[in-house]
Amino acid sequence: MEFEQAAEHASELIYSLPEGENIRIISHCDADGIASAAIMAISLRRAGYNFHISIKKTGTKIADGIGDARLAVFCDIGSTNLEELNNLNCRVILCDHHMIKGELTNGINMNARAYGMDGSSEICGATATLALSLAMDEKNIDMAQLAIAGAIGDKQDRGGFKGYNRKVLEDAVKKGYIEMKEETVFSQDMSMMDSLEECIEPYFSNFSGGGALKFLQDMGIDPFKKFSELGENERKKLLSALTLRLMEQGAENVSLIRISPHGKNYGSLYDLSSKLNACAREGEEGVGIAACLGDGGAMGKAGQLQSTYREKIRREMRELEKEKVKELSSISYFHTKNTALGGVLAGLAMMYLPNFSKEKAVISVSTGEKKVDISGRGTERLVKKGLDLSEGMYVAAAKVGGGGGGHPIAAGATIPPGREEEFLRELDSVISKKMKRGNEGDGKEGRSGGGE
Template sequence: MMDKYHLFQQSAKEAALLFSSLSTREVIRIVSHLDADGISAAAILIRTLNQLNRRYSISIVQQLSDSLIDQLKDEKHELFFFTDLGSGQIKSIAEKLSDRKLFILDHHEIQEDIKSDNIFHVNPHLFGIEGSKEISGAGVVYTFAKNLYQDIEKHAHIAVIGAIGDIQEDNGFQPLNDEILQDAVRNQKIEVQKGLRLFGIQTRPLHKALEYNTKPYIPGVTGSESGAIQFLHQIGIEPRTGSGWKKAVNLTDEEMKKLVTGIIMKRLDEDNPDDVLGNIYMLPEEPLESPTRDAREFSTLLNACGRMKKASLGIGACIGDRKTKEKAIGVLKDYKKAIIDAMRWYEKNPDKVIRKERYVIINAEDNIPASMIGTLASILSKSNQMKDGTYVMSLARTEENTTKVSMRMSGDQKDLDLRQVVMEITQKTGGESGGHMKAAGAIIPVEKESDFICTAVEVLDKLALEEPVA
């Protein structure tokens, strides 16, 4: 008897066999999500279709809304692939594209398990597997693609990057993702190293990497540039080199030992002072000091491309085109500027922020791009401005006259499902909700913003009373 993991893999195999039986003359219409996972998923599918000499057209979207599905209905394509989205909109897809052949390769919660001869649905939730933790959208596409093109294993690292982008790595992976990781390691695309889990090891000046590091928090260092520089001097590491600021990747073995020991000593009052150490996922074929060398930084690069409406560059970076990869790296500068602009707007507009002890609601209206509003919520939830257990909700308007909502929570609340919180609000006010346990969201009509915020206040006030923070 097969367990749930084998049943899931079998469903991917069956979908691949069905796809193989279809006419090769069809132009395939691909729709994928704009985050790191969605871009990784699209890249794996494109790599596979290229090998099969198939023609395709692709769109990378922020949200699969009813209006977008209406637009797809008006197209002449007969064969659609939805990757890293679709399961939460399956009713609308099934209704409006009932005369098309549809492949949905997703890991989000399923709106409804619809059975139809024209829909081939591959999703871990169908087998009792938690898609927000155990496999990414890119991982689902990779599992499907392995049945069509065995050499896709040489691109397993892209699915790992997608999983890291969706925060599915917790000093290791659960079984399905880990199986993909082993493919990447076996093909020498990823090296798993034990070391200091510090974002920006390859690219940031060491003192800035320490200043911006929030998980884990380093007392007196996190959030303080002067504190970070002083800390380095105290442990005997000169933060400058002859040509500029020193990066973590430039440290000698002896300096790295000093750094690790110093951070642990700073964290002795924490529950797990040594949890700064753990798995680091390096791509050995990528150049040193490049944002494509560390899988975590690569996932940020892909997010930048998606958020800055340059998803094609992210796909090219995944596929391995060197010139496209260089252009994608250039997008990071624009992305960082957009983040700074969003943070400055937040700091200068307290009248647009509802701030209570257990939650913060930010309504940016038209002042921050909708593609950046989730990034703002994520950064704030990880900042030392927010106590652990604080809900962070942000809203911004899209170009389609809707409002995008993003929700995060500060700290590591393991059993909390933000999807349920957002769903409770949208059930009362209208709108489409979705996302993951730790990163949920919604799309609502602009005219419903006030109602949504009032209802969110009611729901979050109630949750604050029910869930006291220890």
């Protein structure tokens, strides 16, 4: 069966229920999950159904509290919980893109991976959900705005939108719901000084506490002007100086200008995605959903959450910048009290902090009373050299009585307190062995080549 055919079947399953029926939506607690839930909710409302949304974190018991609903749609979550889904008393539709284990016997599986799509780069939870939404009514293409924000949330914009994401984006551009605009990666609405200070991706080291002001003044650029108010030459000069600075920090693949999708109803979809992400991170998923459903007040609140969240990250990054980094052969690691930010900080440190080696994966360790949360981040270049954080976390966590996994480039683990040292040594050993093998392999194949 083709993916779109599965979407047709799922749509028929929904329309087999009478209007006014209450349909459950269960979705994942991140930007993609929030966008997915909103797409499903709006689609159901347009078709005359009621809905009830629950946003869940990955883990078990995601299907708790379904009550007597006759249909539950799982978006961006559920593929690793098939046993739970199969045991439900209601029918199930699964719109997902995560790794799937087993078979859904209780409804319609729209996990894109089951149809040969690359769930890590071509389709996300929100675009998979949009496929169902389009099968229900092709007019729902306006919600490609939300779907693309979801794809950005899952970093599927990297290297340009691909596969089903791209198809959806192109359709929405054709129909006038999305416009591609060139923009800088830092904020357009603030003075240059403020936007450089508050920028997180990319993160400029030492730009806080007057650093950005001095940098701009030294270049002869008025720090209180917005980027749009600068002259053509000033802009060019500034962009090349900032690029140089990021390269000095060790950042790879620096690009300060991007062609960004703007939604007719939501503005910059990068910004929307970042707001939804902040809502999820700050435990205010409801605000994110309401913002997607068109509640202006909620969108304002989401903007505040975005500021709060960014400020938290900047505060931690300023500390990390000063840190004497601890290193083993293939990993660098740091401790943070902020469990929720571990992965984000590891990723930003890996990319932008000069005191973290670009040749080693970055690991964050946050020790709590009952458990230790570990997050690891690498780069595509390191993955090509054989880095596999997923395998490393899995093996090392199992050794100390914990659990772990994820992707080669980004993974995590939870282990018992007191076992951190042992875990890190094992993780380093597993990663080192694999990277050594990876290097040997590359060496053999690349003998005739040389260069990239």
